[in-house]
Amino acid sequence: MRVYVPLTLPGLAEAYRTGELGAGPFTAYAVTPGLREWYSSDDIEELEYAALGRAAQASLRLLAAEPRAPRRRVVIAVDVADRAASADPGRGPDPAEPGEVRVAGAVPLGKAASVHVDAADAEADVTAAAEALTAADGGDDDARFVVDGAEDHELLWFATQEIANLVGRGD
Secondary structure, eight states: OEEEEEEOHHHHHHHHHHTEEOSSSEEEEOOOHHHHHHHTOOOHHHHHHHHHHHHHHHHHHHHHHOTTSOSOOEEEEEEOOGGGEEOOTTTOOOTTSTTEEEEOSOEEGGGEEEEEEOOGGGHHHHHHHHHHHHHHHTTOHHHHHHHHHHHTSOOEEEOGGGHHHHTTOOO
16 A cells, blocks of 8 residues: 655654654555545546645644744655555544554655655745644634645655655765
8 A cells, every 4th residue: 555654854854864654653644435535536646646635734734843844845655565554443534634544663764655845946835834724723714725825836756766865865
C-alpha cells in the first residue's frame, strides 16, 4: 500500500539522519474506502493525488505547530505492507479526515518512492496559511480563504536520491 506521510523539512532531515520514518504508530494518508467515498472517483491516480493533498494539509498543521520550521509543506510517499497501515479501529474512521491511516511502526526510508515539497515561491502563502489555521478551524471564512491559498501551490516531485539536497546535506 502506498501511504503519504506528512512532514516538515526538519522531520525529513530527521528521517534522513535515522534512515527511517516515525517510531510508530504514526499518521499517514492513503486511498481508503472513506477517501473513495469522499472523493467520488474510481481513477486510482486521482485518488492518490487526493491522498497526497490530504497529507499536504496535515503537513501544514505540523508547520503551524513548529514555528521555526521552514514554511514548506513536505510529504513523502512510502510503500508499506497492507497490514502495516489501517484506519484507526480505536476511533473509527474520522469523517473529517478521509484517507487517514495509522502506520503501525517505523518504516525504513528505503521504502520511500518519492518526496513532495513546496517550491520556495510558496513560502509566503504557506506561512500565512499556517498562521490562519486556528481561525479557519473556528469558522472564519477569511482565514479559510487564506488556508486554501496554500493549496493553490502544487508540491514539487523529488526522487528519493534528492533528499540529501532537500535537507541541506548534499555534497
